Amino acid sequence: MENFQFILPEVFISITIMLFLLIGVFKKNSANLIYNLSAISLVILLALILNLSSLDATYLFNNSYLIDNLSNYMKLILVGSGIFVMLIGSKYIQVINLNKIEYPILILSSILGMMIMISSNDLIVFYMGLELQSLALYVLASFNRDNLLSTESGLKYFVLSALSSGLLLYGCSLIYGFSESTNFDQILINSTEFNYGTTFGIVFILVGLAFKISAVPFHMWAPDVYQGSPTSVTLFFAILPKIAALSVFIKFLYTPFANMNDQWQTIIVFISIASMIFGAVAAIGQKNLKRLIAYSSISHMGYALAGLATVSNQGIQSSITYITIYLVMNLAFFSCLFMLKRDDKYYENIEDLSGLSKKHPILSFSLLIVLFSLAGIPPLAGFFAKFYVFLAVIEQSMYFLAIVGLLGTVVAAFYYLRIIKIIYFDPEKKEYETSHNLGLKITLAISTIFILAYFIYPSGITEIVSKITMI
């Protein structure tokens, strides 16, 4: 019982979810109330996790659950971005009439699932967390059920995700069969010798995880789901599952499979290169901003995985830094997207941005900064994210990966520049409504300033990250 405080955040959020469900059922028209309460409970959750950050690493539940600095950091950025996601999506949900009690509850349960994934130290616990987050995400994707695209995206995500979960489970069973345990540390101890069973197990598990992180060649769901889902859900998709999946990647590769890095390194390098190139090339022809950001996130995940492919502490750090900066850039991008509103309709095509800079100089400037940062142009935050990754990659003399990755940024720069061209060089269209949503404005301001001023004190994040990854 003395370890209860470690599991407190998870327990708190579980109880909250059930409580909100009850309130929702018994109190009529409580959608707004629950939405606000959920946001507040996320803030409390954040405080509870912060409270743990000074404590030593602890194993719970018979070594199947691990609370350490790394998992705490990942949970912090997870919940932190969850708060912002709820903050900037609140108005959108009301305008397109999706303000139902299930929406915030599904978000909370998905976050709970991700937290379990992040902390899991056992295949079964991990799978439980994964399914909890996925089930919530299927429903969220098709939440706008009167919309054909949204329904399609939910169904598509469900079918493909179920397939990948099946592969993943098969991999887990292979691993269990050959290493006689489901516990990560035990697997590490039992898998010192090479055998094909474990190798196949690793491949299947990596396939499942690559699907969740939408890395090439398991990315096919991403563009459709991103485009079809309501924008606030797209934002959720673009950030939170990525954080969870990346930290699971780190966990799998560096705990149970740490001895077999010669088996999985080539796979990760391939996935990483394929994602960087495909994401960059496929985004060029896109017309829809949400679809475009889907491809862009595919290529960004390629860069984050490149850090992991190095099999070094530096590499893990660079990946974590990358995902942190990536989430801020996405928050900023989507805040801009939420501002493109006119007569209760949100606009999401690239053409709708035409000549935006004449009537909305501040919004356009923020977009400019965000897009250049996504393209990785110095001195913006996105450059530093890529810089750390390549620092780690070149340390291991993986020059091919580095050069392909950097050429990928040049291709990617083209489509980001195309958006900037449309915003700044093209003739203007009708004016959009000035947003009075304070949460949206604050998020946009904070994230833009973060991106713009990152170079002044770049060691802040890297120092934290290097502390948490010290093993």
Next chain:
Amino acid sequence: MNFPILSSLILLPTLGALFILFTKSSSEKYKSAKYVGLFISLANFILSLYLWLVFDKNSVDFQFVENREWLSGFINYKVGIDGISILFIILTTFITPICIISVNATITTRLKDFLIAILVMETFMIGVFCSLDLVVFYLFFEAGLIPMFLIIGIWGGERRVYSAFKFFLYTLLGSVLMLVAIISIYWITGTTDVEKLYELGIQTEYQNLLWLAFFCSFAVKTPMWPVHTWLPDAHVEAPTVGSVLLAAILLKMAGYGFIRFSLGLFPIASENFTILVYILSLIAIIYTSLVALMQEDMKKLIAYSSVAHMGFVTLGIFTMTQQGIEGSIFQMISHGLVSAALFLSVGVVYERHHTRLINKYGGLVSIMPRYAIVFMVFTLGALGLPGTTGFIGEFLILMGAFEKNILVAMIASLGVILGAAYMLWLFKRVVFGEITNQELKSMKDLKTFEIITLTALVIPILFFGFYPEPLMNSIEVSVQNTLNMYNFDLINNLASKD
């Protein structure tokens, strides 16, 4: 005195830009914003002149060095200057106020944004010339793409989108390889501090590849043949002020990079690749001069002449002689002044007559006598007449080339003749002759602000043409030092082979 004078030089323009961004100045065509910009850039110019004054010209060390912890302990923010960089800094701070004064002639929309772009650009350009850490250098080098992309794209001509994209992607593609090289240097030697790298040296086996990676970036930016094609497009479509910035300062970043990094860090590789640079430079000099002869658009002609002039610069640098390198630096400064002046002169007639086609002009001398005079000075400066800065640069470069390779020097000398041909022919067609186009008669001679900017450029071109001593003094010791280090490394390398 520990006042961070270089950082103030770097930051001052950005502060000015922020000030303009946050002040409301809707009335009178943003006049107040312009005065703020002018004031800031002039203050920066005076600050840089002060820097030149207190700068110790006889010291080989980097001066005014600032070293601050920056990237979690392993990469420092380090700036400092030697005799070479200070000239480029002064060139930058000198050209910027001229650009800001010329703004009202060409820019009619979004003046405020334009001023901000120019000032931010100045920050990056000064940063390039005084950074003493490879990562910091890369940061400034690349960051300059953003404001320039916007300057071409927003305020440019008809094909501005194409040109802006070409400019951005070409230079970005060149630069990413340099980033790989910089990170490799960090892992090979454990530092990216230029001064430390000068002492440590880089192992011979890595030098060739690293040199090539840096070369890709600098060759695109210089630009050298065959990757020069972005330059004519960018120049033609950019607004006059954009062309001035591009020609006068942006192109010099690469020449500076060659001296500071290619020669300084990879001496053995530089020796190995000398022939390559010679060939590319000679092609640039001869081929682009011929291309310039055939141009019908004035801006395009000057753009191609820039490529030819930069060919002289790269040739001079890789002669590895005192005269050659000094000549190259002098030529870069001279070209910075002359090409800026030529683009402004084209801007003057373009603003009045709205065409850049040479055959629409003719006989301007009888309508605009003052303009004809200044334009003549700049033309002579461009073709390298004795008494202008252009002569001294080209003369020294050819001297250096003769010392190393007579054939190369002879071919390069042909370029001087071709340069005279296209410049004089341009001058003849535009200024002399009968007035065939009757619309020209309504054109007015130079306005006050044009007189101010053009005279400001005439003075240094003639002054340093007759009396180059102040500039030469400043670079002599630093060039000597660079060459000494270079020769020392080469001899060591030969000795280790035996």
